[in-house]
Amino acid sequence: MKSFYKFFLSLFLIFISTFSFGQTKKPNIIYIMADDLGIGDLGVYGQEKIKTPNLDQFAKEGMVFTDFYAGSTVCAPSRATIMTGQHTGHTLLRGNSNVPIDLDQKILPEYLKDAGYTTAMFGKWGLGLANTVGSPEKRGWDEFAGFLLQRDAHYQFPDSIDMISDGVMTKQPFPNDLFANDYFLERSEEFIRSQSGKKPFFLYLSYTIPHAELVLSKESLKQYLDQDGKSVFPDENAWPDGQHYGPQEFPKAAYAAMVSHLDHQIGQLMATLKEKGLEENTLVIFTSDNGTHTEGGRTDADIDFFKSSAQFRGKKRDLYEGGVHMPFLARWVGTVKPGSVSHFKGAFYDLLPTFAQLAGEKLEGEIDGISFVSALTGKGDQEEHPYLYWEFHEQGGKQAILVGNWKVIRIEVGKNPQGTVELYDLSKDPSESNDVASQFPEKTAELTAILDGVRTENPHFNFGRKN
Missing domain, CATH: 3.30.1120.10 (Arylsulfatase, C-terminal domain)
Structure with missing residues (x-):
């Protein structure tokens, strides 16, 4: 009789476990965005001179989007489209400025907070300064450390950083020998490790590389220097001291090293997910905010040399494809088919409806984006956009x-x-x-x-x- 009850109890526990933690469980979401990375800068999109083994592996384990677009061709408005689900013909914030994101527009972290998610962001915000309606602690973020102002994010070794502390936005001193993006990765890994699994989490890792300034540690730069300490790339033209961005003797090598350093960090983050046993319930997306740049010593000739815009015309501040056609990769072990390719024509304003659907939240107000959950999962018919729109105010x-x-x-x-x-x-x-x-x-x-x-x-x- 006792053995019968034990058998019945084990079946009951299996049933409860399956019901509670099966397909209806809300996934964790990690959204990783590079700053000014061109679509052609990754091996999976054709890069041959810059090493990106981790992101190439990421692509093999997930889905490569061939036709995904940024919300804009510069930083702040592109990020605003992610948060609001609206294109730049409808968002309040449509250019690089200090205009805060609209208080009356419910944004992505607020939706996910309502859905029970713990939220954290590390890196560049650019959608509202402290003491405005756009400051992160007022817009659904539990944790934040990074830069509120785009201009502050120009410097890779800053002397201070913005941070939520006890629910208040503060400016904290920052060690002058610490590469900011290494700190963002460290905070991201700490956040992942701190999650108990009882609540889903949303992590937004918003890097400031490979944007100018083209300054990084000597150790990271070393991989693109020869035994004499010179760049392995030809025709380097030094960027002098005394400019807005810091000096760089080897702009080509520095840009390549930044991309490879970013790639190395993605590998570390994926290892942390695996360590925590979270791979199968975490959607990870990697992209860039807009096309590659010519700043801090980088030139049009450098873009052509690396083929950073792939076969496309243009770069940052252009509405030609090179300015808005983005690398876009999605990885979700057990849900997104490994080695798959999607030709869905999407844009950053699709992220809000997609993440909201995964979280079980209903959208409010006028939204231009559409969910691409069907494209990700291969289940159901994927809705298509009647058009994609951009406007640029420079x-x-x-x-x-x-x-x-x-x-x-x-x-x-x-x-x-x-x-x-x-x-x-x-x-x-x-x-x-x-x-x-x-x-x-x-x-x-x-x-x-x-x-x-x-x-x-x-x-x-x-x-x-x-x-």
Whole structure:
């Protein structure tokens, strides 16, 4: 009789365990974003000169997206689209400025907090300074350490850092010999190890590399120096002292070393997940905030040398593909098929609805993004965007819209809001080298009409025009 009861009890416990911790369990989410990393800088997207073994392995163990786009071509607005689920024709924050993220717009960490997640962010925020409605401690973050202001994030060995302490945003002194991104990784690993497993967690690791300044430890740089201490790459032009960014004798080597250092850190983070036994219930996404840059000693010739923008035209501050077409990798052991490829055309404003669906939260207000859970899991039909839209408020103002494989770009919008546009067929011309607007006037007119009807007026960003 006792053996019968033991058998019955064991079956009951198995049932309870399966019911409680099966497919309905909310996944942990880790979102990792590099700063100014080009799509061509990773081996999985064709890089041959810079070593990225960990991210290449990450891709083999997960899904590679071929057509994923940033929210903008510069830092702050791109990050705003992640948080709000809106494109830059609708977000309040549409350019690099100190405008805080909209108080009336519920944002990503607030949704996940409501869903029972513990939330932490380490790195560049850029969506609200201390004592504003955009300060992280007011917007759903349990833990934060990093930079509130984009300009502060320009320096790789800062003298201070912003941090939530006892629920209050403070500025703390920072050791001048500590590479900021090493600290962000350390805090991220501490956060993962501190999780009990009783609640799901959301970690946003927002790196400040390989953005200028191109300054990092001698040990990290060493891998791209020869035995004489010179760069292994030809035609190095030193970036002098006395500029906004720190000096760098070997900009090519430093950029490559930053990318490889970032790659090494991703390997460490994945090892920590495995150590904690969290691989099978954690979705990890890796991407970059916008295209590669020419700052701190890096040049257009350097971009061409490394093929940082892959086959695409342009870089940061362009709405050509090189400015917004991103590396985007997803890994979720047991859920995302290893070695898989997705051609889903998505953008950063899809992250909010995707993470909200995984967390079981309903969206509020007007959202431009769509969930790509079906693309990730291979289950169900994946909804597609009718269009992707961008606007940019520097260099005279720019707009672009992508409908299927057709892309329209308008430049110097501030001078002429209804000015002529360029038209590209990305299916035949992914490098956007052949403007076919004159060859396809009807298609040009069709996309221009969509472009002109997308955006709403904004109190801060209207291409120099008043409301």
